[in-house]
Amino acid sequence: MTAMDPRTLRNAFGTFLTGVTVVTAHGQDGEPLGFTANSFSSVSLDPPLLLVCLAKSSSNYDALTEASGFAVNILAETQKDVSNTFASRVEDRFATVDWKVGPNGSPVLSDVAAWFDCSMHNVVDAGDHAILIGEVKAFETGVANGLGYARGAYFTATQExxxxxxxxxxxxxxxxxxxxxxxxxxxxxxxxxxxxxxxxxxxxxxxxxxxxxxxxxxxxxxxxxxxxxxxxxxxxxxxxxxxxxxxxxxxxxxxxxxxxxxxxxxxxxxxxxxxxxxxxxxxGNFGIYFGNHENGEVRKIALGE
Amino acid sequence: MTAMDPRTLRNAFGTFLTGVTVVTAHGQDGEPLGFTANSFSSVSLDPPLLLVCLAKSSSNYDALTEASGFAVNILAETQKDVSNTFASRVEDRFATVDWKVGPNGSPVLSDVAAWFDCSMHNVVDAGDHAILIGEVKAFETGVANGLGYARGAYFTATQExxxxxxxxxxxxxxxxxxxxxxxxxxxxxxxxxxxxxxxxxxxxxxxxxxxxxxxxxxxxxxxxxxxxxxxxxxxxxxxxxxxxxxxxxxxxxxxxxxxxxxxxxxxxxxxxxxxxxxxxxxxGNFGIYFGNHENGEVRKIALGE
CATH class of the missing domain: 3.90.79.10 (Nucleoside Triphosphate Pyrophosphohydrolase)
Known part of the structure; x- marks a missing residue:
């Protein structure tokens, strides 16, 4: 047996730069729910898949893992306040932001760098978290720069x-x-x-x-x-x-x-x-891009409605 | 049926800022192998889990998915050249970098922001990629800033x-x-x-x-x-x-x-x-940090050897 200090491990994980997302869905009561997460990754282009990790201790855990879909909103660098709202115990998080119901039914936020409205593809158990894999049914993106997160604090590569x-x-x-x-x-x-x-x-x-x-x-x-x-x-x-x-x-x-x-x-x-x-x-065509780069494929992806 | 343009989808995924990792393992022939990836996420603290996505079209696919373990090296902002080496068709990628065999057996690189030497926990099929989930058996981290990647190009929040x-x-x-x-x-x-x-x-x-x-x-x-x-x-x-x-x-x-x-x-x-x-x-204690923050847990994690 070896002891591993969770604080040091968390710090080591934190050396990997990330963006910041707000993950949203509708609870079984029909109310919108959402939380801030940086444990996001694109996964696949064909079919279009992404993932986000959710703590089992989260108050949203049951609602999210039982939802038929969810949306991932990639925050723009101007949206630190949105990140803070959805990371804190605010009573009505959606009251403070501009949002609408996305084409696939989950809440999507305004002025984000991109949003992805997904159907639930798979939920994978992984230690103290679950990995939610979503299939992208609709998405939108703009020219805003993403908000950054490194070693436990935000960074904005442009703004500052x-x-x-x-x-x-x-x-x-x-x-x-x-x-x-x-x-x-x-x-x-x-x-x-x-x-x-x-x-x-x-x-x-x-x-x-x-x-x-x-x-x-x-x-x-x-x-x-x-x-x-x-x-x-x-x-x-x-x-x-x-x-x-x-x-x-x-x-x-x-x-x-x-x-x-x-x-x-x-x-x-x-x-x-x-x-x-x-x-x-x-x-730089690595990660999600690697496959298509190697194959040289640039074609339309056919999606079932 | 709706057509979704993979290039636009890739661009939308690219709005999420990421770090850059080199994922390494030993092939069945005993030779070290490695590739650049940015589709990384921390997953769980207890047990300590992380994930990385691997294209099925990758030449390393069989070797990686059958490996008993792999390491994730989070590149420092001084290591663009390492990223380029492991993203290109260089004959012997390991000849150009300083590395050693990690405590759990996979190659770990020198001067990285952090490395994690993992046992294979799970391989999850996900579209044109597989999600490799690793259990961290050993790790090391320093004070170097991580290399950043946004919209298909590197950024170094500090250096430039x-x-x-x-x-x-x-x-x-x-x-x-x-x-x-x-x-x-x-x-x-x-x-x-x-x-x-x-x-x-x-x-x-x-x-x-x-x-x-x-x-x-x-x-x-x-x-x-x-x-x-x-x-x-x-x-x-x-x-x-x-x-x-x-x-x-x-x-x-x-x-x-x-x-x-x-x-x-x-x-x-x-x-x-x-x-x-x-x-x-x-x-900002969201994502991987959320669970422990909510629970206020700061304790040692017991790891089986």
């Missing part, structure tokens, strides 16, 4: 960081991505550049927000992807990885990062950074 | 951010935490303050690193927790949430954030921030 004030000699650029393609501006000679701005003294986000509006595709300020000394501009360069929604750009074009495209990027430092990004996002 | 150059009027402070307690310096009058430094023009991290060395407890520069205008100092204030390892401090004391302790914090803005931190870390 983007309010840091910088010197005047700073350049911000947007690595605006959609489906592994990146938005470029093209000049008459066929040279490519990223949307880029010089920042006057202040916070980089304001300029970046203006830059993204100029591009004219739904998007939001994303994670800092790279910080480096831009020798050409004699300034520090902050590149933000931003996620683009649907729609065409007024001023730029989304291009896959092929060798040909990279060769047309004039700025050397940007070229190197994009080469790294191409390599990482290509190789 | 901390290289941003700031104006001279900047104050950095360390919210150095261990088991929900925070390190304070105490003056003769019993007033408390966080380890704090003014930053001369440059990167805040250098000063913060020096500050942490002064404190004398193993730790590393953590996530930016709060950025605000420090009116008293007429400067911007960057507070970093840092994680402390074992050991006593030469100059400070770890205190729980009770009302009494908060009342002794002289600086008003710091007091407000710590009040928020106390509330969040207390309420």
């Amino acid at each position: 960081v983007s309010s840091i004030q910088v010197d005047s000699e700073t350049v911000v650029s947007a690595l605006l991505e959609r489906d592994k393609k990146v938005l470029f501006f093209e000049d008459d000679a066929g040279q490519l550049r990223l949307p880029t701005r010089n920042v006057s003294k202040g916070t980089p986000t304001k300029e970046l927000t203006a830059l993204l509006e100029e591009v004219g595709v739904p998007s939001s300020v994303g994670f800092i992807y790279s910080v480096y000394e831009d020798e050409e501009a004699n300034a520090q360069h902050l590149a933000f990885h931003c996620s683009a929604g649907e729609g065409a750009s007024q001023s730029g074009t989304f291009l896959a990062l092929t060798d040909d495209v990279l060769a047309r990027v004039q700025d050397a430092a940007t070229q190197i950074m994009l080469g790294r990004f191409a390599k990482e996002t290509q190789k | 951010v901390s290289s941003i150059q700031v104006d001279s009027e900047t104050v950095v402070s360390a919210l150095l935490e261990r088991d929900k307690k925070v390190l304070f310096f105490e003056d003769d009058a019993g007033q408390l303050r966080l380890p704090t430094r003014n930053v001369s023009k440059g990167t805040p991290t250098k000063e913060l690193t020096a500050l942490l060395e002064e404190v004398g407890v193993p730790s590393s520069v953590g996530f930016i927790y709060s950025v605000y205008e420090d009116e008293e100092a007429n400067a911007q204030h960057l507070a970093f949430h840092c994680s402390a390892g074992e050991g006593a401090s030469q100059s400070g004391t770890f205190l729980a954030l009770t009302d009494d302790v908060l009342a002794r914090v002289q600086d008003a803005a710091t007091q407000i921030m710590l009040g928020r931190f106390a509330k969040e870390t207390q309420k």
Whole structure:
């Protein structure tokens, strides 16, 4: 027998960064119920499955494990208060948030990074928790950044960081991505550049927000992807990885990062950074993405109603 | 029948922030095998369980599902290259990393944020993936920050951010935490303050690193927790949430954030921030932590060898 300290184990588990979700369902009395959870994982694309772990000691345990379905709401970085509400003993948690009944019947919250309305696929017993496996029947997603959780506290990779004030000699650029393609501006000679701005003294986000509006595709300020000394501009360069929604750009074009495209990027430092990004996002197809990447499958999934 | 676009679904799943792990085992030929995965979740504290999802199309599928155990290595933010190696078709992935055989027999990597050496508890079929549930037989963790993954690309909440150059009027402070307690310096009058430094023009991290060395407890520069205008100092204030390892401090004391302790914090803005931190870390006991929080259990877990 070996003793294992649960506090140390919990701390070790906490080194794995996670997002934050609110899991919702309707109880047998028809009332909506929900709780905050970070033990979420995507599982399968075909059929579309996800999972979330639920403590047996939870007051929602019976209602959830007997429910015909549940929804998972992935909180946006602006929704710390929603996380706190659904993690505390608030009388009516749903009174404080904007929500509706999802297509499959469970409550889905407004302004989240994504929601998934699921039918119950399987409940797996696992120690002091149960693993709820849901089959996604409907989902919706936007461009908001997810709220982060690390070592027992929230982090917002964008919000806090983007309010840091910088010197005047700073350049911000947007690595605006959609489906592994990146938005470029093209000049008459066929040279490519990223949307880029010089920042006057202040916070980089304001300029970046203006830059993204100029591009004219739904998007939001994303994670800092790279910080480096831009020798050409004699300034520090902050590149933000931003996620683009649907729609065409007024001023730029989304291009896959092929060798040909990279060769047309004039700025050397940007070229190197994009080469790294191409390599990482290509190789980064692990986890849920791995299977389809290996098989090269991109097809419609047929879902039974 | 409804068609669901797998690319859009994958993007929606990708809004949930994750860490990055390398899952390892020994194949039936005795050779070490490993692959990068972000579909990890902690599951249970008693017994100590975790899970990871594995694509059925993976070349490691048979070896993993038939293995008697596996290890999960949570990568540190300095280990993008390790993630890339174990996500690509490198001939001998283990040749490029420092590793050893863990106490339960699976390969564990050096310099990770944490590793867990597990026995196979259960394999659950789930669509195009299998869920491997492992029982933790041994684990180790340190103070390194975990590598992050969001929307198909890495992010490092600390590394990139901390290289941003700031104006001279900047104050950095360390919210150095261990088991929900925070390190304070105490003056003769019993007033408390966080380890704090003014930053001369440059990167805040250098000063913060020096500050942490002064404190004398193993730790590393953590996530930016709060950025605000420090009116008293007429400067911007960057507070970093840092994680402390074992050991006593030469100059400070770890205190729980009770009302009494908060009342002794002289600086008003710091007091407000710590009040928020106390509330969040207390309420933040969701997911794997929820059960024990609700029950208030802190006890040793007995493990069979």
